[in-house]
């Protein structure tokens with residue numbers, strides 16, 4: 001009985017002993033598992049929208065046409081620019097590129113684009129967008145063309161050499177839009193971070209927030225020691 005009483009007393013006192021105030025206690029309790037799907041969406045949008053390079057890793061699938069690499073995944077860097085408030089991405093579609101050939105043979109015109117923190121690590125956030133590509137073979141049909149072009153060139157000034165509708169351009173090119181259909185996010189280590197799908201509407205409505213992204217790199221070894 002005495003033992004039970006003292007246990008009860010200890011249990012009652014423990015929060016006040018271990019923690020100096022309520023907000024401290026709360027952050028100690030919930031910090032480890034506080035990344036909600038909404039936080040995840042804002043972090044993901046920050047990674048994609050504020051990426052200095054605006055270069056993602058694109059994955060497409062070779063057409064199922066009986067050729068040697070048929071149905072193999074193909075992955076390589078791709079320029080994008082986040083020029084739509086709903087998170088759809090602007091691309092320049094070069095028919096000569098391997099990705100473009102794979103996309104155009106796909107039904108739907110499927111692709112996946114992933115973006116990581118500036119210095120990627122197992123502990124750092126990354127997001128994979130799965131969606132399809134709409135190619136504007138007529139430049140006059142691109143909605144808000146002037147804005148799109150300005151937005152894309154702000155991220156990729158070197159792309160001025162291969163802009164659509166430029167007769168002197170190095171390659172035939174078209175404006176294209178990538179619409180995500182599914183969003184898969186890994187915030188870092190599980191338990192501390194959100195891992196899983198972010199519902200599309202949540203992703204589309206989320207706003208980038210640079211304050212959320214501490215881009216300083218902490219190797220895992222040091223994190224464990226902290």
Ligand SMILES: *[C@@H]1O[C@H](CO)[C@@H](O)[C@H](O)[C@H]1NC(C)=O
Pocket residue numbers: 020021023024
């Ligand atoms: C709780 O304690 C922390 C430091 O231990 C302090 O920064 C914070 O302001 C305190 N909060 C309140 C509400 O007193």
Ligand SMILES: *[C@@H]1O[C@H](CO)[C@@H](O)[C@H](O)[C@H]1NC(C)=O
Pocket residue numbers: 084085086087088143179180
């Ligand atoms: C995103 O917004 C653009 C207009 O800025 C629109 O054309 C596009 O269809 C939207 N994407 C989705 C998936 O709703």
Ligand SMILES: *[C@@H]1O[C@H](CO)[C@@H](O)[C@H](O)[C@H]1NC(C)=O
Pocket residue numbers: 107108109110132133134135
């Ligand atoms: C993209 O996906 C949407 C929704 O699944 C579909 O309606 C549309 O036809 C697709 N577009 C292309 C070019 O594959």
